[in-house]
Amino acid sequence: MAVAQPKTDxxxxxxxxxxxxEGASWATEARKGxxxxxxxxxxxxxRDEYWRFTNPAGLVEPEAPRAATFSDTDERPIFDAIDxxxxxxxxxxxxxxxxxxxxxxxxxxxxLSDALSRDIHWARDLYxxxxxxxxxxxxxxxxxxxxxxxxxxxxxxxxxKAERPVNLIYLHRSETSDAILxxxxxxxxxxxxxxxxxxxxxxxxxxxxxIDVAKGGxxxxxxxxxxxxxxxxxxxMFARVAEEARYKSFTLTANGVMTRNEHVIEIxxxxxxxxxxxxxxxxxRTGKFHHDDTVFITHDAVGCESxxxxxxxxxxxxxxxxxxxxxxxxxAQKTDGYQISQSLLLDEDSSFQAKPELEIYADDVACSHxxxxxxIDETALFYLRSRGVPTAxxxxxxxxxxxxxxxxxxxDEALRADILDRLSGWLxxxxxx
Amino acid sequence: MLEIKNLHVKLEEEDKAILKGVDxxxxxxxxxxxxxxxxxxxxxxxxxxxxxxxxAVTDGTATxxxxxxxxxxxxxxxxxxxxxxxxxxxEIPGVGNMTFLRTxxxxxxxxxxxxxxxxxDFLKTIREKAKALKIDSEMLKRPVNVGFSGGEKKxxxxxxxxxxxxxxxxxxxxxxxxxxxxxxxxxDGVNALRDAGRGFLVITHYQRxxxxxxxxxxxxxxxxxxxxxxxxxxxxxxxxxGYASFESxxx
Ligand SMILES: Nc1ncnc2c1ncn2[C@@H]1O[C@H](COP(=O)(O)OP(=O)(O)OP(=O)(O)O)[C@@H](O)[C@H]1O
Ligand SMILES: [Mg+2]
Numbered sequence: 001m002a003v004a005q006p007k008t009d010x011x012x013x014x015x016x017x018x019x020x021x022e023g024a025s026w027a028t029e030a031r032k033g034x035x036x037x038x039x040x041x042x043x044x045x046x047r048d049e050y051w052r053f054t055n056p057a058g059l060v061e062p063e064a065p066r067a068a069t070f071s072d073t074d075e076r077p078i079f080d081a082i083d084x085x086x087x088x089x090x091x092x093x094x095x096x097x098x099x100x101x102x103x104x105x106x107x108x109x110x111x112l113s114d115a116l117s118r119d120i121h122w123a124r125d126l127y128x129x130x131x132x133x134x135x136x137x138x139x140x141x142x143x144x145x146x147x148x149x150x151x152x153x154x155x156x157x158x159x160x161k162a163e164r165p166v167n168l169i170y171l172h173r174s175e176t177s178d179a180i181l182x183x184x185x186x187x188x189x190x191x192x193x194x195x196x197x198x199x200x201x202x203x204x205x206x207x208x209x210x211i212d213v214a215k216g217g218x219x220x221x222x223x224x225x226x227x228x229x230x231x232x233x234x235x236x237m238f239a240r241v242a243e244e245a246r247y248k249s250f251t252l253t254a255n256g257v258m259t260r261n262e263h264v265i266e267i268x269x270x271x272x273x274x275x276x277x278x279x280x281x282x283x284x285r286t287g288k289f290h291h292d293d294t295v296f297i298t299h300d301a302v303g304c305e306s307x308x309x310x311x312x313x314x315x316x317x318x319x320x321x322x323x324x325x326x327x328x329x330x331x332a333q334k335t336d337g338y339q340i341s342q343s344l345l346l347d348e349d350s351s352f353q354a355k356p357e358l359e360i361y362a363d364d365v366a367c368s369h370x371x372x373x374x375x376i377d378e379t380a381l382f383y384l385r386s387r388g389v390p391t392a393x394x395x396x397x398x399x400x401x402x403x404x405x406x407x408x409x410x411x412d413e414a415l416r417a418d419i420l421d422r423l424s425g426w427l428x429x430x431x432x433x
Numbered sequence: 434m435l436e437i438k439n440l441h442v443k444l445e446e447e448d449k450a451i452l453k454g455v456d457x458x459x460x461x462x463x464x465x466x467x468x469x470x471x472x473x474x475x476x477x478x479x480x481x482x483x484x485x486x487x488x489a490v491t492d493g494t495a496t497x498x499x500x501x502x503x504x505x506x507x508x509x510x511x512x513x514x515x516x517x518x519x520x521x522x523x524e525i526p527g528v529g530n531m532t533f534l535r536t537x538x539x540x541x542x543x544x545x546x547x548x549x550x551x552x553x554d555f556l557k558t559i560r561e562k563a564k565a566l567k568i569d570s571e572m573l574k575r576p577v578n579v580g581f582s583g584g585e586k587k588x589x590x591x592x593x594x595x596x597x598x599x600x601x602x603x604x605x606x607x608x609x610x611x612x613x614x615x616x617x618x619x620x621d622g623v624n625a626l627r628d629a630g631r632g633f634l635v636i637t638h639y640q641r642x643x644x645x646x647x648x649x650x651x652x653x654x655x656x657x658x659x660x661x662x663x664x665x666x667x668x669x670x671x672x673x674x675g676y677a678s679f680e681s682x683x684x
Contacts, residue, residue: 385507386485387511389540397528401525
């Protein structure tokens with residue numbers, strides 16, 4: 001299919017503003033392949049079906065729109081109480097001085113540029129590979145752009161149980177920063193790794209992570225997206241989950257003009273599990289808030305389980321989007337697929353659009369999906385107020401109750417408590433203006 | 434303590450008068466009971482006093498210790514010492530019973546300019562009071578009223594009352610749906626709170642509760658008005674003869 005001229009022009013203008021980093025010849029080849037994919041599809045435009053509810057403006061232009069940085073507050077940094085290995089990126093550039101010694105994680109960690117300039121077979125097999133697989137049946141041009149031009153990132157390989165979680169911290173210091181990060185994660189057979197991510201990263205952030213979980217491996221991901229109001233982010237998590245492997249991801253988002261988080265997961269081995277969850281709190285009061293979760297889970301094995309649990313709390317004109325698909329391929333019998341997306345609209349200016357999809361080509365499966373949009377329960381609100389809880393605080397209690405199902409998806413108790421703490425803190429500060 | 438004068442209330446959305454001139458005053462230290470036929474306006478009175486939306490006061494006043502209740506937000510009424518045990522307690526999925534009670538207690542304390550209660554003190558107090566009402570710790574951890582039986586919900590209302598120690602307690606049919614033993618627990622809970630500084634307004638259909646909580650004064654409400662006021666013997670009369678004679682008075 002030919003790409004329309006205006007789209008080609010926009011795509012070329014963006015490409016012209018970027019430089020392909022150098023690396024080993026295999027890496028350059030992978031990048032060139034991605035560039036060809038980007039050119040073939042063109043950058044997303046407002047008329048693309050996959051971008052019907054989210055206008056890609058701001059994500060595709062040659063220059064990143066300016067975004068104010070949010071000065072550090074007295075707020076305790078998230079995950080602070082967790083014994084973890086911090087790897088810090090400032091406006092998309094790895095900062096060794098601010099980071100911990102990667103060796104403390106008990107897994108192999110390389111900076112992306114190192115991984116891509118040597119002959120590291122697992123990195124070579126992974127870089128751009130899952131992203132490329134994720135381009136069918138729906139194109140994801142911003143991910144292809146990422147593979148072609150990513151300037152930094154990490155490559156992590158766990159061969160056993162990691163000693164500590166790896167915490168990728170993204171600081172935002174420059175109002176015009178435009179960061180493209182690409183991470184590779186390989187969890188070997190029976191190995192176990194937790195990756196934590198937090199921070200606003202940049203004025204515009206394009207992040208792509210490819211995760212390959214081998215047989216019996218476990219990958220946990222917990223992310224708190226930074227709260228700088230004006231930041232924009234598009235992220236892709238491409239995962240391949242092998243036999244008896246487990247993949248679990250949770251994301252908390254508050255603020256941000258624009259966030260599009262895509263998850264593309266392919267379950268390729270029997271008895272595997274993939275869960276993705278998210279809670280987003282949007283307030284249009286301080287500008288725009290648009291948050292899009294787009295999830296595509298493919299079942300291509302027997303006896304696997306997948307869950308998608310997404311909750312959004314929207315007020316003052318905030319916009320929420322959910323596009324979620326479960327694809328069950330022929331032969332993927334005994335699939336157990338669950339998908340729920342819900343929004344709590346705190347006023348009439350806010351909106352939620354959902355497109356839940358099931359596509360099933362096997363006959364012995366149990367898949368369910370549901371999507372709801374609702375307002376605050378007035379009866380519950382009055383009950384709380386009649387006990388002396390002021391309206392704003394009562395509303396926040398109900399908000400926490402609403403997102404609980406998503407937060408409960410975090411398996412680790414300490415991480416779950418940390419996320420809850422963060423969330424209550426945000427709500428409290430917001431209440432106090 | 435609670436002074437209601439000539440209270441007229443209609444539905445906000447339509448022209449339907451429900452309370453048609455209620456006069457009632459509950460003194461500190463006393464227990465007043467209200468009985469009356471279904472639909473006579475008893476719950477409406479309790480909701481209007483606690484500040485629920487959907488009603489319009491067209492005439493009259495209601496004060497608590499001289500403060501105008503009708504001008505206050507529901508949470509301000511609670512902080513001022515008013516408590517309503519709901520006829521139909523509300524389920525709140527996702528909000529733990531303990532969190533709910535601690536938030537409420539501390540919000541009231543803050544509103545009154547008092548120190549918040551420490552977690553340790555709170556835990557100790559709630560355990561004690563829950564035990565007296567035979568509410569086990571597993572129930573305390575569950576979301577507010579979710580999956581509680583009818584009787585458990587009512588006991589949970591009394592637990593909230595015991596924790597919040599309001600000065601004016603309104604109980605709307607707290608006895609309905611209780612088995613004999615639970616009725617006794619609830620009555621004990623109420624009696625434990627009876628003291629010189631606290632008033633009670635107990636809405637009930639049955640003499641049975643009043644056997645356990647001896648009221649000082651009994652009122653009969655019919656068709657939006659108090660139509661008779663007397664001692665405990667009034668409740669016995671209702672039990673025997675029904676409301677027929679009172680309803681004709683109200684018409
Ligand atoms: N929100 C409302 N909308 C419509 N009608 C209402 C509303 N609230 C109360 N009413 C009506 O007002 C009247 C009084 O109701 P209320 O619940 O106060 O009665 P009650 O004395 O508590 O009855 P019961 O003994 O059955 O609990 C009834 O006719 C009821 O239908
Ligand atoms: Mg009633």
